Amino acid sequence: MPMLNEFKTFIARGNVMDMAVGIIIGAAFTAIVTSLVEDLINPIISLFTGGMDFSGLGFRLGEGEGAATFAYGNFIMAVINFLIVAWVVFLMIKGVNRVKEMTAAEKEEAPEEPPVTEKDILIEIRDSLKARPTV
Template identity: 75%
Template sequence: MLNEFKDFIAKGNVMDMAVGIIIGAAFTAIVTSLVDDLINPIISLFTGGIDFSGLGFRLSEGEEGAVFAYGNFIMAIINFLIIAWVVFMLVKMVNRVKAAAEKPDDVAPEVDTGPSEKDLLVEIRDALKK
């Protein structure tokens, strides 16, 4: 059973998935910082620093009562849309760089296909003039 487990762990798919998860976690920190530290401050300039996270109402009496905090949900949706846009732009940029890297460096040489139709007509005209 231990050998089966070793074989399972050593397979490429499991290792690829583990590397993807680790890189994904690191990338999440980058995207979160980009959104929180760079994009949200710019957006708050245009919106006057609107923060919906404080919106909500108490469902029961007292300090320990349940709170229906719909403002946090609104902020989560806004942050999701911003993060989704940033990830979309990053993927678009990576795809553009990848496509440029896949282009062949040298252009195929021109193949001589013979005279063009125009060249043939010019030759016929010149032959008829003689």
């Protein structure tokens, strides 16, 4: 049972829960970015490249049925997809940072009221007592 209690303590820590939420959100974000690239951006790029697909490029490293294939086309496609995904993520983060900066600028524009001190409260109480009619 001590190990179970230790595990509960470990899981209940804030940083473990934050990490779990980050991984879940990251997985969902990955699906969004992948769909954006594969379903929206790649078709536009294929218009300009004539629908070129490098994945079939390669050569055999020997003869016979069991010969290995040096499939450099798959690698080229993986690099191209990585660069597209990295560019899309960069643009999304840049947009999020711009929104954060705008929000921070709005907060800076709002004048902050000075903090109320104990002395201010006591002065207010004294003034309200003076203004009260005596019996």
